[in-house]
Amino acid sequence: MCFVIVLLLLAPVFLCGVNAILNRRPNTHPHRTPFTAGLYTNLVFIPVYVVLHVRIFGSQFTDLICGIVFMLIYINGVVFLNWFIFTLTDVSMHIQLLMQIHRHGSITTADLVERYNKNTILTNRIPRLLELGQLRMTDGLLFVGGRSVLFGAAVCALLRRILGIPVRPEEADHLADHASQ
Amino acid sequence: MTTALLLGLSMFAACWLLHVVIWRIHRPTAYPIWLPIIFLFVPLGAILAVDFTRGGLPFGCSAPTAVAAFFLHAVIAACYMEGYAGIIEYSPSAEILRVVQANMPHGTPLESLHVSTLSEEALTGKRIRHLLTSRMIRLENGALRLTPRGQAVVNLCLAYRAVFGLLHVEAKG
Numbered sequence: 387m388c389f390v391i392v393l394l395l396l397a398p399v400f401l402c403g404v405n406a407i408l409n410r411r412p413n414t415h416p417h418r419t420p421f422t423a424g425l426y427t428n429l430v431f432i433p434v435y436v437v438l439h440v441r442i443f444g445s446q447f448t449d450l451i452c453g454i455v456f457m458l459i460y461i462n463g464v465v466f467l468n469w470f471i472f473t474l475t476d477v478s479m480h481i482q483l484l485m486q487i488h489r490h491g492s493i494t495t496a497d498l499v500e501r502y503n504k505n506t507i508l509t510n511r512i513p514r515l516l517e518l519g520q521l522r523m524t525d526g527l528l529f530v531g532g533r534s535v536l537f538g539a540a541v542c543a544l545l546r547r548i549l550g551i552p553v554r555p556e557e558a559d560h561l562a563d564h565a566s567q
Numbered sequence: 568m569t570t571a572l573l574l575g576l577s578m579f580a581a582c583w584l585l586h587v588v589i590w591r592i593h594r595p596t597a598y599p600i601w602l603p604i605i606f607l608f609v610p611l612g613a614i615l616a617v618d619f620t621r622g623g624l625p626f627g628c629s630a631p632t633a634v635a636a637f638f639l640h641a642v643i644a645a646c647y648m649e650g651y652a653g654i655i656e657y658s659p660s661a662e663i664l665r666v667v668q669a670n671m672p673h674g675t676p677l678e679s680l681h682v683s684t685l686s687e688e689a690l691t692g693k694r695i696r697h698l699l700t701s702r703m704i705r706l707e708n709g710a711l712r713l714t715p716r717g718q719a720v721v722n723l724c725l726a727y728r729a730v731f732g733l734l735h736v737e738a739k740g
Contacts, residue, residue, distance in 0.1 A: 471727065515664065521664070527677075551594070
């Protein structure tokens with residue numbers, strides 16, 4: 387079983403190393419490299435795990451399948467974490483506000499909102515959604531190109547419902563208005 | 568490995584149920600403190616309590632199996648805790664896609680794309696208040712400045728981007 391612990395410790399190191407190398411290549415897409423690095427990590431670690439499992443525990447089918455499922459969940463969880471940390475430094479609005487203040491040393495709220503506002507946020511997201519294939523543009527018209535972000539948003543909405551959090555922004559605004567009255 | 572898989576998944580399921588129950592009773596605003604308590608300290612405490620009171624690990628599993636199970640639980644829990652901010656906040660990207668989806672199959676002209684569900688206050692105003700209340704920034708003579716805590720977060724982000732070869736890539740938000 388100790389070899390599993392070693393693999394569990396090595397997988398995140400390998401993933402981050404490959405991601406850092408991929409990011410340094412020319413014409414790289416930093417929003418895609420975490421997933422490419424994740425693919426390489428799966429391609430290396432799953433076969434290594436299967437070989438070691440068969441050699442150490444034997445080829446009992448159920449245990450082998452459970453082991454593969456275990457490794458798949460673990461490795462792809464780490465891939466998600468790695469991608470999420472990148473997006474935190476790249477698209478998080480809290481972080482961008484901190485970066486704006488860091489760049490200017492000291493800034494009034496009005497100037498900060500002038501530099502980083504709803505229009506900036508939405509304008510910056512469209513090229514990214516086009517690059518990720520979530521949107522496509524034909525003759526100046528935008529179309530939905532992919533479903534993964536919408537699927538993620540639907541999962542978040544379901545979790546909000548379960549946790550008793552307002553599902554849509556309009557509901558949250560309505561509740562905030564109601565609370566302030 | 569069957570035991571490690573089932574134990575890891577059960578641990579996460581039990582912690583998530585506890586989280587739902589607590590949130591249904593009262594949703595804490597200090598979730599960055601509460602979530603690690605529920606997802607990391609409670610299961611660790613439970614494993615240690617079982618080990619001390621019964622003189623062995625739960626379900627008679629070996630120490631490496633319990634460690635592997637905890638690794639699995641910790642990764643799923645970390646994904647959930649990181650994603651929690653996305654659950655309580657509304658993604659501008661998803662709102663853009665919703666507007667475009669509503670106009671399918673005709674398409675949405677770029678210049679008339681209007682996301683009415685997110686206000687300026689919901690996007691920037693609320694976040695500036697969050698940063699002030701979490702003492703990442705302070706208001707000094709009418710201007711906003713980073714506090715040492717905010718500066719530490721900025722330095723951490725810059726260090727991460729340097730290590731991952733991303734300093735040349737502009738983060739636009």
